[in-house]
Amino acid sequence: MSKDNKLEKNGTTRRSLLKTAVIGSGGAVFGLPALANKASAEVRTISNDHLQLFFRDSKAVGAFTMQTSDGRDLLFGTGNPDTSYLTIQIDGQNYITHTSEMASEIGNAKSMDNLVVQGTPKVSDDGNSVTTKWKIDSMLVTQTITLKGKASEFKVTVKNQGSQPRTVNIRYLFDYQVNVQDGSPILVNNQVMTSETRYESPTFSQWETYDSRRNPDLTGLATVDTQPDIVDFVEWEDAVTQPYEYEHAGDMETDEGNKFFTEGTTNSPESDSAGLLYWEIGGVDPSSSRSVVTYYGTGSPSVTDLGPIKTALDKYQTAVDNHLTDFVDLKANAYAQVYKKFGEDFSDNLTNYYGRRANPSSNQNIPPTSELPVDTSVERKLNQVVDEIEPGRAEMLYLFTDELFRDVDRNTSVEAMAQVIAEHFMGTSQNQQYPLKIRGSTLQELRDQFNSTFDEKQQTLLQQLRNDTPSQERLDALKRAIDKKKNEVERLSKADERDLTRLTTAAVEERGMKTHGSVITKGDAALVAGLVAFPFDGPFGEIGVSVGLGAKALLAGAGASLFGAFTLSGAESSVWKSITSSELFWYLTATGRGSPKWQKEQVQQEALQRVLENLVKLVEDGGSAALDAVTRKVTIADLTVSDIDSENVTVVDDTQMARGTGKVTVANPSSENSVTPIFVIESSGVALVGLNGLTYDGYGQILFPSTDQMPEIGPGETATIEFEYLVPLDVFSGQYEVTVTVKANSLTVHEAKSTAIFKTTSGVSSQASSRIVNQGSVTEGESPSQTRSLSDDTSRATYHLSYPGSNLDIHLQDPAGNHVGLNYQSGEVEHEIPNVTYSGPDRGIGSETISVADPAPEYIVEIVALETDADGSDYSVNEMTAPSLPATLEMSPAELPVKVSAGDTESTTLTIDEATGAGDLEGVTLSASEFQHKEADATISASNVTFERNQFDVKAGNFTTTTVTVSVPGDVQSGTYIGTITGKAPESKDEISVTITVGTDYEIIGHRFCRSVKNENHRRGRGHSHSHDCVDETNSFSSSDESAYLWTKYGNVTTEVVHRVEWYAPSGEQYHRFEFRIPNPESEGLERWEDYPVWSWIDIAGTQAATMPGTWQAQVYANDTHIATREFTIE
DSSP: OOGGGSOOTTSOOHHHHHHHHHTTOSOOBTTBOOOOOTTOTTEEEEEOSSEEEEEESBTBTTOEEEEETTSOBSBTTTTOOOSBEEEEEETTEEEESSOHHHHHHHSSEEESGGGBOTTOSEEOTTSSEEEEEEEETTEEEEEEEEEEEEEEEEEEEEEEOSSSOEEEEEEEEEOBOBTTBTTOOEEETTEEEOBOEEEESOOOOEEEEESSSSSOSOEEEEEESSOOSEEEEEEHHHHTTOSSSOOOSSOTTTOGGGBSOOTTOOSTTTSOEEEEEEEEEEEEOTTOEEEEEEEEEEEEEOTTOOHHHHHHHHHHHHHHHHHHHHHHHHHHHHHHHHHHHHTHHHHHHHHHHHHHHTOGGGOTTSOOGGGOOOOHHHHHHHHHHOOOOOHHHHHHHHHHHHHHHHHOOTTSOHHHHHHHHHHHHHTOSTTOSSOOOBTTBOHHHHHHHHHHHHHHHHHHHHHHHHHHOOOHHHHHHHHHHHHHHHHHHHHHHHHHHHHHHHHHHHHHHTTTOOOBTTBOOHHHHHHHHHHHTOOOHHHHHHHHHHTTOOHHHHHHSGGGGGGGOOSOOHHHHHHHHHOOOHHHHHHHHHHTOSOOOOOGGGTTTSSSOOHHHHHHHHHHHHGGGGGGGGGOOOEEEEEEEOOBOGGGEEEETTEEEEEEEEEEEEEOOOSSOOBOOEEOGGGOEEEEEETTSOEEEEEEEEEOOOGGGOOOBOTTOEEEEEEEEEEESSSOOEEEEEEEEEESSSSOSOOEEEEEEEOBSSSGGGGSEEEEEEEEEEOTTOOOEEEEEOOTTEEEEEEEEEOSSSEEEEEEEOTTOOEEEEOTTTOOEEEOSTTEEEOOSOOSSSEEEEEEESOOSEEEEEEEEEEOOTTOEEEEEEEEEEEOOOOOEEEEOSEEEEEEOTTOEEEEEEEEEESSSSSOEEEEEEEEOOEEESSSSOEEOGGGEEESOOSEEEOTTOEEEEEEEEEOOTTOOOEEEEEEEEEEOSSOEEEEEEEEEEOSSOEEEEEEEEEEETTOTTTOSBOOGGGGOEEEEOSEEOTTOSEEEEEEEEEEEOSOEEEEEEEEOTTSOEEEEEEEEEOOGGGGTOSOEEEEEEEEEEEOTTSGGGGOOEEEEEEEEETTEEEEEEEEEEO
């Protein structure tokens, strides 16, 4: 545009008209409506102690302007961002951060307003940056403006998400106004510029802008990080209407008409300066990205601006504190609801149970056992979830619960009851005599210790960072690491709320259960046990690690008894926390089979890392250079998992489990640094993709090697690491998906994830087919899609998306354009495809599922990345297809154990499900066989087994439960009886084995592995009370350990019992056999042994056992009846 075509300088200029529009007092310019004034909701602000940045979030999205913190301009606009803008040129087409009206008037430019990615502009959590994203064809454009001390950083990244190279150029127009001077003189290379000047391939890296040429009161400073190809200092009113190439109106060095500053004036047209910065990037290949960075403000960008770090730490501290208090409130509300519903049946059973476990015969603070009645089924269910409560802890819990329920008025509202209970939990209730204590501290005291210690450590860290002045890149990575840990805490909080609320609701609504009179029996006992034992390791472990207490010590020591949260393994708690299907959660809860006691050594492996401690240690040990650790990476080169066959099926605590192996190959891409990777347990695990179209996350557990067993991987090298998986076999039919996530260390924000499929080699599940059809990495704003073709005989297709630590969505579209997934415009979930099951958008667990019955021949599967880390997120899509299968009846558990005394009855729960989702089961009937004594000529009649429900229907893909009651005559011979239960429907039938153990002579209180026994008494093999407790309890021994003990406690023993333990090496060969006779209590003038501990052992160090690493088994028998199988490892 030539100067002759401009409006006359002594009359109305385009700048003056646009300025009128900006302040809201004029009409349209070039068809551009008057833009909103500073108070408009379209304009938002971020600020720090030095600067204010104004940006638009609707019209002219991405436009910006700046002022100092005290309100003096650095760019034109007085807080209205309209005259400085960004140009992205792609294959010769210009795109600008301005309105479509302005772009139309300029010509050869398109507005980017209609290309903004959903959810942007987005202000960071610390309030110091704003990110805007646009999708221009296959190019993702990201502008992030960040306040860094006295400068604003302008960063633009372009990423080619298409399949063809694109040519890209970038230009920024900065409309300088310093204080009141709209034509700011510019100092470059010690020369003050007042006329238009071009610098090609400039060698300078900064320049200054002034509010006065001779005696400046305010100075702006521009610095470049990515050197521009061209820098122009120009008149704004000429440059603003030329979106990329600037056609100068004469010789920029000599033409006086090109002045942008006139002495004695401060406004356009006489004074109006701007800067044009060009980056001529050129070709950008597919999957490649390029970034440019420049700065402008009143000083250099601050590399020691620790505001974002402090904000991140404060938010992390708040998240942990809230996690604790929120969980206490949830737990208190759960107790209040159940107590309100069941009254003394809940409070007395729970209190008396703790009292019985405190060895009342030798404890003067506890009433005798005869005064501590506990319903048999409640006690049995609690014993199933209790690992071990040391008598001293049991005494504390007895006194605590006894006082708690005395102080809670059941006649008040649930809210009032919950408040009283929460105060007792925290140890803040007035006149409370028996608070819960963890290593001598109440929860409130622990909370206070955490906050005070955190504040102290935070100050140490921040001061160390100030002293070391690490690079901004490392500070950014450090902030992301802290944010990631905060997000992990918040995800745990959400999972606790979801699962505990669901469990509480099931308990108080007696869902699918029956009560007999006023006594909590049968399935209800399992619900109460599940509620009491709901794991507390999340907030508890987090508080512990942050005040210097180890998570393992807390969970294995006094702290594990908090709220009755017995010593649960990390493996176990991860299962409870990650169950998201209400059906599976209900089933596992109702049957008390949801948490077999797996390897306890998993407790400490990936509880939330000691974030603050580790950060301080990194800085103190290695200075700022040590923060490089947060940017280190690993990748997964390969992942394989073995299928399930008859050889790897075992029984763990009466639950049929499959135990298999896998291998993951981890690569270190660094050319300089070695890494010792760690597994990320919270985003690793096993999911079952069911034949019924449902997906059950957290279905099994991966048993990883301990952290100290992980290999060091040299630069450019790989290492293959073996692991095991453990999954229940007899709940639902389907195929399994293993997800393994690793990272270079506990602080890095970079995670590598891979997924593999394994399945059973027999049964109805083996007829399905699973495959990973899409796996890779995706960044925010990307939406990869894939067309999937299905065979004609496919009856159901299920697509399961999994991803760690991000927010992705799965969408499905059929050939007719029908859609399933979230509509981002309306915010509603669309179900336009018939016969579809959709899990719904992100549930905070890193997975989503869409399943279609009677599918079309072809679908488009699309993944949308709504939010990821800067480096993107790994993801995988598993497609499972099932052929045309008939409606199939399956019952679980596959092996049903029942323990009952002669002359008594016992009830348990049986689940009947339609496994394939192919059709309804109608008229299902159940029947029992005759039960034959395992060793004697004795039977229990089929008529002694009855079913609460018989002759019922099961809907396709659903399940139901029924109560099975076994009544044993008083004169029946003790021992083990074997038989079956058969379920029949016209379409299908199934059979399970049932073992009825009849005994009147003893009870089993528990089994423990440990390294020694207290007061071993010359290895007599037995003792009384807690004087012979298990010491240094563990399931994992080393070759240097002296011995491995299996400690078993009997209770209510009324006759002689022959206790036998058979020890089996990893090869399956019997290694040792131990036998001990518990004498008849009458021989010592007693009616019964209330408790009687017995222990067996094998020596390890210096023996053959030390040379036989792997998983060992101990088979336990009482009077020749098999009562337990326990596993441990020797490494």
